[in-house]
Amino acid sequence: xxxxxxxxxxxxxxxxNRPQITGREITAEFSTEIGDFWKASHSQIYPExxxxxxxxxxxxxxxxxxxxxxYYLITATGQEILDEWLGRAVDELPIxxxxxxxxxxxIKDPFDPRIRQLIATQTALLQQSLTHLRQRQRTVFPDDQxxxxxxxxxxxxxxxxxxxxxxxxxxKNVGDNLK
Amino acid sequence: xxxxxxxxxxxxxxxxNRPQITGREITAEFSTEIGDFWKASHSQIYPExxxxxxxxxxxxxxxxxxxxxxYYLITATGQEILDEWLGRAVDELPIxxxxxxxxxxxIKDPFDPRIRQLIATQTALLQQSLTHLRQRQRTVFPDDQxxxxxxxxxxxxxxxxxxxxxxxxxxKNVGDNLK
DNA sequence: GACTTTTATGTCGATAACGACATAAAATGG
DNA sequence: CCATTTTATGTCGTTATCGACATAAAAGTC
Numbered sequence: 415x416x417x418x419x420x421x422x423x424x425x426x427x428x429x430x431n432r433p434q435i436t437g438r439e440i441t442a443e444f445s446t447e448i449g450d451f452w453k454a455s456h457s458q459i460y461p462e463x464x465x466x467x468x469x470x471x472x473x474x475x476x477x478x479x480x481x482x483x484x485y486y487l488i489t490a491t492g493q494e495i496l497d498e499w500l501g502r503a504v505d506e507l508p509i510x511x512x513x514x515x516x517x518x519x520x521i522k523d524p525f526d527p528r529i530r531q532l533i534a535t536q537t538a539l540l541q542q543s544l545t546h547l548r549q550r551q552r553t554v555f556p557d558d559q560x561x562x563x564x565x566x567x568x569x570x571x572x573x574x575x576x577x578x579x580x581x582x583x584x585x586k587n588v589g590d591n592l593k
Numbered sequence: 594x595x596x597x598x599x600x601x602x603x604x605x606x607x608x609x610n611r612p613q614i615t616g617r618e619i620t621a622e623f624s625t626e627i628g629d630f631w632k633a634s635h636s637q638i639y640p641e642x643x644x645x646x647x648x649x650x651x652x653x654x655x656x657x658x659x660x661x662x663x664y665y666l667i668t669a670t671g672q673e674i675l676d677e678w679l680g681r682a683v684d685e686l687p688i689x690x691x692x693x694x695x696x697x698x699x700i701k702d703p704f705d706p707r708i709r710q711l712i713a714t715q716t717a718l719l720q721q722s723l724t725h726l727r728q729r730q731r732t733v734f735p736d737d738q739x740x741x742x743x744x745x746x747x748x749x750x751x752x753x754x755x756x757x758x759x760x761x762x763x764x765k766n767v768g769d770n771l772k
Numbered sequence: 773g774a775c776t777t778t779t780a781t782g783t784c785g786a787t788a789a790c791g792a793c794a795t796a797a798a799a800t801g802g
Numbered sequence: 803c804c805a806t807t808t809t810a811t812g813t814c815g816t817t818a819t820c821g822a823c824a825t826a827a828a829a830g831t832c
Contacts, residue, residue, distance in 0.1 A: 419788080420692070427699035438810055451691040451698070455790060460812055482797050482810055500699060501707050503714045504692045507722055512630040513599070513683045515749040519630070520606035520679055524744035528680050535682045543686055565703035570694040573763055580759040584752055598818085617780055634820055639782055661780055661827050778829070788819075799808070 421454055421462055422471065426488060426496040429472060434485040436477075437463055447567075450547070450574050471495060530592060537585050544578045551575065600633055600641055601650065605667060605675040608651060613664040615656075616642055626746075629726075629753050650674060709771060716764050723757045730754065 428443050429435055440463070441456040443449075463486065466472045471492035477483040488496070514536045521528055551571055555561050561568045607622050608614055619642070620635040622628075642665065645651045650671035656662040667675070693715045700707055730750055734740050740747045 420690075420695075421788085424695060427695075431699065431701070436810080437812095441810095448695070448698070451689060451694045453688050453690075453789095456811080457790060457792090457813080458788080460810095464812090480798070480810085484811080496699070500696050501710075504696065504711065504718075505714075507718050508689050508691045508693075509632050510630060510687050510689065511599075511632075512687045514687075515630045515752065516599075516603060516606075516627070517679050517683065518745045518749050519627070520610065520675070521745050522610070522743065524741070529745065531680075532683065535684075539683075539686050562703070564701065566697045566700050566708065569767060570697050573694065573760070576763050577756065577760060581752070581756065584755050588748060600818085615780080616782095620780095632819095635781080636783080636820060636822090637818080639780090643782090659780085659828070663781080774832095776829100776831075779827085781825085781827100783824070784822085786820095789817085791816095792814085794813070795811085797809080797811100800806080802803105802805090 420452070421458060422466055423496065423499045424448065424452055424454075425459070425462060425466065426471060426492050426499070429486050430488045430493060430496055433487050436483050436485060438483075440486070446550075451570070466492070530589070533585055533589050533592075537582065537589070540578055540582045540585065544575065544582060547571065547575045547578060599631070600637060601645055602675065602678045603627065603631060603633075604638070604641060604645065605650060605671050605678070608665050609667045609672060609675055612666050615662050615664060617662075619665070625729075630749070645671070709768070712764055712768050712771075716761065716768070719757055719761045719764065723754065723761060726750065726754045726757060 425440060428440055428448070432439070437456070437460055441454075441459050444452065444454045444459075463472065463474075463484075467474050467486075470489055473487050473489055474484045475487075477485060514532060517532055518529065521532075554564075554571070555568055604619060607619055607627070611618070616635070616639055620633075620638050623631065623633045623638075642651065642653075642663075646653050646665075649668055652666050652668055653663045654666075656664060693711060696711055697708065733743075733750070734747055
């Protein structure tokens with residue numbers, strides 16, 4: 415059996431929270447909200463949507479204004495499946511496919527200049543990511559009311575920020591020690 | 594084009610550091626040292642080893658004691674390719690395929706009991722992982738000399754510990770707030 | 773020394789992933 | 803209003819992944 419299927423459940427979650435969403439908008443979610451936790455391209459999403467309609471997890475209607483746009487809605491069956499999935503315990507930690515650590519691991523000489531280069535690049539990437547995350551936090555949660563209304567979303571965004579900031583601080587510490 | 598190929602480079606790194614390693618031992622590395630940063634099963638590794646021998650990245654010899662065991666060595670070509678790969682900049686952060694965050698994200702009600710259940714499970718997993726990592730740190734780096742000899746390895750292990758501890762602290766904080 | 777279990781390697785089938793390519797409707801622009 | 807560009811959806815080919823199955827040598831057992 416191949417890897418466990420996750421994508422259809424994520425799509426269920428997206429459609430459940432935003433009825434009448436289009437395929438294009440679902441794809442866009444993976445570049446913004448969901449993007450920090452999962453990636454998917456439109457060439458995965460469109461065939462998946464088709465399968466999910468076939469399986470009666472979703473229904474679809476065509477836009478009256480735009481003949482090629484399709485709106486998706488979750489069915490009762492789909493909602494059941496989503497609820498069951500959300501309630502199922504997560505039984506393993508995510509595997510970090512971390513090229514940075516991997517390359518560091520293979521460079522045995524502590525004075526190899528490539529170490530400092532790797533750290534510099536990684537620091538830049540993390541800094542960029544942190545800026546982006548903080549920007550989003552300001553945009554999505556401008557006040558306490560917004561936090562209360564989407565508390566879970568707030569939690570995971572705060573967690574991502576905390577994690578990224580932690581890694582940055584740690585990298586800085588290492589970089590300073592190498593000087 | 595499908596996803597970028599990483600596995601052969603990891604294998605190059607492993608064989609480079611441990612000449613005369615067997616396929617079984619390479620597989621074992623993914624359950625211990627490398628396991629925190631990459632996963633691969635033997636059914637990926639053996640065909641890959643074959644390809645790499647065909648491509649002259651590795652050479653292989655058969656054990657005199659055990660007819661079915663094969664020893665692998667990196668070739669000059671393989672070493673060049675490995676060095677080039679190690680020097681190449683990592684241009685993107687790892688995507689965290691994080692089911693925990695994903696499920697949280699889809700549960701909008703802050704009082705949904707599944708939130709606390711998710712947090713409890715995640716805490717247990719992280720705690721288990723942290724214990725394991727600290728155990729490894731004690732085993733692999735019993736003294737400063739060991740740290741100096743494999744400084745990079747020490748770095749990434751320390752980083753994993755720091756990250757895991759950070760996430761745990763953060764989860765505990767959230768859990769306390771929900772009470 | 774025949775039998776069973778374990779070890780090390782190898783193979784296969786189903787499907788996930790993803791970039792490249794394709795298409796037709798809608799929007800744009802002169 | 804015709805030509806061009808953009809948008810939204812869809813398709814395809816190649817490769818990655820991984821559990822299940824297979825096999826033959828080695829080790830263990832009585």
